[in-house]
Amino acid sequence: MNALEFHAGPRALEHIRQHGLRARDVAVIPAAAGGPKGLIFQALDQWLFSEWLPAAPRERTLIGSSIGAWRMAAACQRDPVAAFKRLGDLYAGQRYDDPKPTPRQIDDVCRKLLADFVTGHEEDILAHPHYRMHLLTDRGRGALAAPRHRKDEMRGFASAALRNIAARAHLAPLLERVVMGDVRDPLPWLREPWDVFTTHFVRLTPRNLPDALLASGTLPLIMQAIQHLDEAPPGSYWDGGILDYHLALPYARLHSDDLVLYPHFTSGIVPGWLDKSLPWRRAHKGPNRGWLDNVLVVAPSRKFLRTLPRGKLPDRKDFQHYGLDHDERIRQWQKAISQAQALRDDFAAFAERPDIARIRAM
Numbered sequence: 399m400n401a402l403e404f405h406a407g408p409r410a411l412e413h414i415r416q417h418g419l420r421a422r423d424v425a426v427i428p429a430a431a432g433g434p435k436g437l438i439f440q441a442l443d444q445w446l447f448s449e450w451l452p453a454a455p456r457e458r459t460l461i462g463s464s465i466g467a468w469r470m471a472a473a474c475q476r477d478p479v480a481a482f483k484r485l486g487d488l489y490a491g492q493r494y495d496d497p498k499p500t501p502r503q504i505d506d507v508c509r510k511l512l513a514d515f516v517t518g519h520e521e522d523i524l525a526h527p528h529y530r531m532h533l534l535t536d537r538g539r540g541a542l543a544a545p546r547h548r549k550d551e552m553r554g555f556a557s558a559a560l561r562n563i564a565a566r567a568h569l570a571p572l573l574e575r576v577v578m579g580d581v582r583d584p585l586p587w588l589r590e591p592w593d594v595f596t597t598h599f600v601r602l603t604p605r606n607l608p609d610a611l612l613a614s615g616t617l618p619l620i621m622q623a624i625q626h627l628d629e630a631p632p633g634s635y636w637d638g639g640i641l642d643y644h645l646a647l648p649y650a651r652l653h654s655d656d657l658v659l660y661p662h663f664t665s666g667i668v669p670g671w672l673d674k675s676l677p678w679r680r681a682h683k684g685p686n687r688g689w690l691d692n693v694l695v696v697a698p699s700r701k702f703l704r705t706l707p708r709g710k711l712p713d714r715k716d717f718q719h720y721g722l723d724h725d726e727r728i729r730q731w732q733k734a735i736s737q738a739q740a741l742r743d744d745f746a747a748f749a750e751r752p753d754i755a756r757i758r759a760m
Contacts, residue, residue, distance in 0.1 A: 401702040401740040404748070404757045405665045407691035409650070410657055411757055414694070419749045422454035425656035426649060427473075429466025431615075431639025431671065434712035435663045436465035438698060440486045440735050441742040442661055443469060447478040450749065452528075459583055460531045463638035463645060464615040465489075467533035471516060471611060474523040474531050481519070488515055490712075490731040493724045501622045508615070512608050520604035524580060531602065532579030534638030534645075535613040537631065538623070540571050544634055548619075555618050558640075562672040566679065567594045569670070575641050576630055578602045578610045587651035595641060600630045614638045643671045646681035648689045658693040663711060665697050665758075682760045690760050696745060698738075706734045 406414065413423065427446075429436070451458070460470040468489075472481035488511045494503060516523065523531060538544070541554040554572065561568035574596035577588065581601050589599070602610060606628035613624040613635040623634035644667040649658045666680050667690065673679035682690060703710060707730040708719075720727035748756070 399701050399705075399740075400699055400756065401744040402748070403665055403697050403699045405695040405697065405760050406757050407650075407693045407760045409654075409691040410694045411754075411759075413655070413657060413692070414752055414757065415754055419694070419752045420454065421450050421749075422456060423655060423657045424451065424458065424659045425456075425652055426459045426461065426658045427470070428645040428647070428649075428658065428660050429460070429462030429469045430644045430662055431462075431464030431466055431637060431642075432663055433465055433714045434489065434716065434731065436469050437486050437489060437731060437735050438663070438711050438738045439469065439661050439741065440482050441739040442696075442745055443473065444479045444482045445742045445746060446661075447473040447482075450746070455528050457583070458529050459585065460529050461534070461577075461579075461645065461647075462532075462614075463534045463642050466645070467611055467614040467638070468512075468515070470529075470531050470533070471523050471607075474526045474529045475519045476522045481515075485515055486732075486735055490728050490735070494717075494722075497718075497721050501620060504621050505612075508612060508621070509608075512611050516608055516611065520607050523607065524602060524604060530580040530583030532577055532583070532585065533602070533610055533614045534642045535576050535578065535610065535616075535624075535627075536573045536636050536638055536640045537576050537598070538572065538634040538636065539574055542572050542634060542636075545623075551619060551623070559672055562670070563676070566669060566673065569641065569672070570594045570596070573636075573641055574598065575638075576600055576627075576635070578606070578614075578627075578630065587648060590651075592648045598631060600627070603629060606630070637671070639671045641670050643673065644668045644681070646686070646689065648686070649693055650689050650691045652692060654692075656692065660693055660695045662695050662697050665695060667695070687760070693760065694757075695760065698741060702740060706737060707731075 462470040472485045475481035545551040576598045578600045616636050646669040712731045
């Protein structure tokens with residue numbers, strides 16, 4: 399069974415056809431939002447960042463939203479194998495005393511999770527000799543600038559959902575993008591405006607790293623907005639996946655020989671979280687599909703997914719399915735993580751001897 403599917407833009411496909419899949423050509427690694435889905439890449443992430451990529455050292459941009467940002471923070475730690483294991487254990491190990499925890503209860507659990515995950519590793523993450531980490535979070539505007547009550551927040555995001563159905567650009571009066579990252583990497587390919595959203599670039603520091611990671615994963619209506627981020631403009635901050643769910647960014651602006659390696663949950667790239675239910679809103683179908691020309695997406699195959707507990711990736715709905723039986727949920731998530739060693743093995747074999755016939759068009 400092929401555990402992975404490979405999908406490539408035309409430039410990436412031609413590059414691999416001529417040169418193979420070489421670590422030295424990988425310049426950017428994006429990591430999508432998606433909650434527990436990110437746990438499925440633990441073994442692959444460990445191998446990529448402890449063996450394959452270090453064998454060909456170069457400056458690389460690691461950029462993520464939500465759980466993707468947390469994964470990239472693990473990649474930058476001195477011992478990435480231990481860091482990804484710790485992240486998986488901490489994330490899977492979330493426990494709540496109520497089947498419907500309050501936003502404050504979820505915030506408390508996530509703050510402790512992130513403290514246990516990054517405390518003592520801040521300098522490693524932000525001073526890595528080769529990796530330059532960036533994360534995305536969203537700042538509220540208009541009705542979402544400073545909602546005073548939960549009902550205000552609900553009205554604001556209801557308005558956002560309706561605006562988004564008409565056009566993604568209609569979200570611009572309500573949300574703007576904030577990129578928090580390593581000042582050693584100025585991201586020239588992102589600096590020139592590339593969509594309608596105001597984009598701020600903010601320095602990531604040891605002091606603001608934990609709050610920035612939390613802001614990048616702060617789910618609207620489920621968690622409380624982050625009200626202050628050191629170094630960032632004042633305002634209310636939410637999950638970076640709202641605007642950049644699968645990170646449909648202008649990667650084609652990179653140098654012509656640079657590849658983007660994208661371990662992803664699925665073959666499709668959905669621009670924003672509010673686009674999930676809009677099948678016509680996919681990056682490879684839209685007017686900006688050329689942005690993905692140099693991208694190689696590596697995704698679990700449908701056959702592999704059928705082997706997992708409940709026949710799917712771990713996701714947030716599992717909290718409802720298992721209720722307060724956290725032990726069973728944790729067992730099933732850890733089982734899925736263990737089975738996902740097949741993703742690592744399939745990628746390692748493919749990287750050693752790429753089979754072009756396995757690569758599909760984006």
